[in-house]
Amino acid sequence: MLSKQKLRYALIIAIIALGLWWLVWMVGGDHPSDEATSKAEMTPSVKPALTVLTVKPQRTMLTKTIAANGSVAAWQEAIIGTEVSGLALNSVMVNVGDNVKRGQVLARFNDSTIMADLAQAQANVADAKAAAMEAEGNASRARTIQESGALSRQQVEQLLTLEATMQAKVQAAQAAVLMQQVRLKQTILTAPDDGLISSRAATVGQVATPGLELFRMIRQGRIEWRGEFNSTDAGKVKPGMEVKLTLPDNSEITGKVRMLAPMADTATRNTIAYVDIPNGSAKPGMFAKGKLLLTESEGATLPASAIVMRDGFSYVMQVDDTQHIKQVKVNLGSRQEQLIEVLDLPILDGDYVVSGGAFLADGDLVRVEDSAINANQNQSAEPLND
Numbered sequence: 001m002l003s004k005q006k007l008r009y010a011l012i013i014a015i016i017a018l019g020l021w022w023l024v025w026m027v028g029g030d031h032p033s034d035e036a037t038s039k040a041e042m043t044p045s046v047k048p049a050l051t052v053l054t055v056k057p058q059r060t061m062l063t064k065t066i067a068a069n070g071s072v073a074a075w076q077e078a079i080i081g082t083e084v085s086g087l088a089l090n091s092v093m094v095n096v097g098d099n100v101k102r103g104q105v106l107a108r109f110n111d112s113t114i115m116a117d118l119a120q121a122q123a124n125v126a127d128a129k130a131a132a133m134e135a136e137g138n139a140s141r142a143r144t145i146q147e148s149g150a151l152s153r154q155q156v157e158q159l160l161t162l163e164a165t166m167q168a169k170v171q172a173a174q175a176a177v178l179m180q181q182v183r184l185k186q187t188i189l190t191a192p193d194d195g196l197i198s199s200r201a202a203t204v205g206q207v208a209t210p211g212l213e214l215f216r217m218i219r220q221g222r223i224e225w226r227g228e229f230n231s232t233d234a235g236k237v238k239p240g241m242e243v244k245l246t247l248p249d250n251s252e253i254t255g256k257v258r259m260l261a262p263m264a265d266t267a268t269r270n271t272i273a274y275v276d277i278p279n280g281s282a283k284p285g286m287f288a289k290g291k292l293l294l295t296e297s298e299g300a301t302l303p304a305s306a307i308v309m310r311d312g313f314s315y316v317m318q319v320d321d322t323q324h325i326k327q328v329k330v331n332l333g334s335r336q337e338q339l340i341e342v343l344d345l346p347i348l349d350g351d352y353v354v355s356g357g358a359f360l361a362d363g364d365l366v367r368v369e370d371s372a373i374n375a376n377q378n379q380s381a382e383p384l385n386d
Contacts, residue, residue: 048367050359054319054351057300062334062341064294065244066236068227068273072282075222078193080215082208084109084186089206096200099221100191106215107202109187118180125173132166139163189214196221198284223282225255225275227290231264234271237292243275245282246289253281257292300348301339307332308357316342317353317360319368325353327362 087109094106142159189202199216225245229237241257255277264271275290282288307330308315318326333341351368353360360366 047365048323049325049364050356051367051369052317052319052356052360053354053369055303055306055354056351057302057342057345057348058339059298060301060336060339060341061296062299062301062336063296064334066229066233066292066294068229068233068290068292070225070227070272070288070290072223072225072277072284072286072288074198074218074284075224075276076219077198078195078217078219079213080106080189080192080217081211081213082109082186082189083210084114084183084208085210087111087113087187087208089202089204089208092200092202092204094197094200094215096197098197100195100197100217102191102193104191105188106191107189109189109208111184111187114180114184114187118177118184121173121176121180125170125177128166128170128173132163132170135159135163135166191217193217193219194221195219218284221279223277223279223284224258225277225282225288225290227273227275227292228265228268228270229273229292231269231271233292234260234264234273236294237271237273242293243273244291244293245275245277246291247282248286248288253277299333299341299343300345301336301341302352303354304335304338304340305355306352306357307340307342315357316345317357318347319351319353319366323366323368325360325362325364325366327360 090108090110092107094100094104100106139159139162142155195217197215198218200214201212202214225243227243237257237260239257239259243255243257245253245255247253255275258274258276261272261274273292302316306316308317314330314332316328316330318328320326328346330345331343333343335341353366
């Protein structure tokens with residue numbers, strides 16, 4: 001009975017002590033006021049919009065270039081046809097892609113008819129010469145006796161005229177022989193120059209007509225690129241300048257400007273530059289992009305991924321000291337591999353977002369990643385403090 005009474009007294013004392021402690025804490029304890037608590041609840045915490053990697057502009061030696069488009073074409077293309085008529089093609093000696101030499105036989109026509117005509121013409125020459133010899137003898141005798149009066153003046157003139165006529169017939173017969181010899185020569189089709197056969201329409205058994213195209217040949221195998229430059233850039237193009245061409249398979253070749261067209265195209269206002277390129281390096285008719293190499297100069301560059309295109313303009317995202325984004329409108333210059341020249345950077349030693357700038361807006365808070373990649377990029381870049 002006594003122990004229960006003591007336990008009750010101890011519980012009452014503990015409750016009283018706990019109440020006193022709570023009262024002291026409420027009166028003088030260190031706890032936030034209602035105003036501070038309300039203010040904290042009204043101010044939300046700002047989170048970074050993105051974690052980014054930054055880079056500083058680099059000094060890079062850039063080659064100033066002028067871009068143009070154009071097609072590869074033959075330097076000169078010869079059309080090889082026939083001048084004979086009514087003869088069948090007996091044989092064709094070349095095909096597309098063959099390299100030929102000047103005077104090489106390309107095709108032969110059936111010459112049997114012309115050979116017969118030539119024999120007939122030669123016989124006519126022999127007949128005309130015999131008649132001419134007879135007329136010449138009669139005329140010679142007439143000249144000898146014309147003073148004696150044995151022949152009248154009219155007879156003498158007739159004999160002299162006959163001599164001249166026979167000589168003219170000999171010349172006509174010889175001309176006919178020469179014409180048949182020319183026709184015989186035309187039955188053999190030869191290459192007019194060294195070159196590459198680019199087209200063949202000749203077929204064995206085909207009957208020739210004058211002017212019929214049988215072959216096309218790229219003279220000397222030379223090819224060129226014909227680039228179209230706008231009116232602004234055409235004045236900078238000079239003979240002898242180097243041009244880097246990119247072919248459809250992404251391979252590159254180098255050519256030299258041979259000449260610039262004296263007139264611009266009235267429809268496009270572009271001027272064509274004729275650029276010699278190595279034989280066999282491309283095929284005529286191919287499209288190629290060209291870059292005319294001008295001069296080399298040093299410029300401030302950023303990675304291509306740092307450029308953000310919006311509404312037709314170029315921007316870079318600068319990170320200020322408070323890690324907020326400042327959207328900066330810039331103009332771009334030359335491009336070299338993965339670097340692009342930025343012409344009007346406001347802060348040359350600033351930090352700019354390498355990638356992901358398209359997801360950021362002016363004033364956004366970001367978290368800058370301090371990684372080994374970022375450190376290496378910043379170490380390799382030369383600050384542009386001038």
